[in-house]
Amino acid sequence: MGRCNFVNMPVTPAARGAARSNVGDGDQWEGLTERLRAYGANYREFSRRFAAWLGLHSTDAEALLEILAAEEQGSPLSPARLSGRIGKSNPATSAVLNRLEAAGHVVRTRENGDRRVVTLRSGSDVQALADRFFAPLGRDVGALVRGYPAADIARFEQFLDDLLVVMSDRLAAHSDAFADGGTDGEQGGAFRG
Secondary structure, three states: OEEEOOOOEEEOHHHHHHHHHHHOOHHHHHHHHHHHHHHHHHHHHHHHHHHHHHOOOHHHHHHHHHHHHHHHOOOOOOHHHHHHHHOOOHHHHHHHHHHHHHOOOEEEEOOOOOOOOOEEEEOOOHHHHHHHHHHHHHHHHHHHHHOOOHHHHHHHHHHHHHHHHHHHHHHHHHHHHHHOOOOOOOOOHHHOO
16 A cells, blocks of 8 residues: 555555546656645745734634635634634634734624624735735736636636545544544554545
């Protein structure tokens, strides 16, 4: 059994064969996973630099970016949902939100009929700051995307959607295995199908 470079998880020979039959040879599969990993690393680096530019801890900037993205998608987050997205406990997320709120970057609102439900909104100036920081990257990526046929972009979006489902399902299975008191038995065991 080999290792998938993308997430350092075991890859069964059957999965490797299926990937090769659909993607090409093993080098192409490994090249694809390496590029996805590199994209994630670059995304984290942009987040880190955004944090430094705002004078924030990287975790605070990560939370702020999640809040901004959710707002842009029309699905603002609650503190509990933010906690899941940034992988922090509820108390740690509260500390992050307290710092972001004190800096004026986040506002906690009660928009729901149930006044106990807290909705996270960006502060009045933070979207303009994020736009200013990320605008050059947005222009460059926009130009890149416009260079491809719409059908290719749609196919790539479908691939990414499918990849996210597979990864989310595997993460849920991993969480369930440990929640039930099980252990993975050996390195990577909980990720096996």
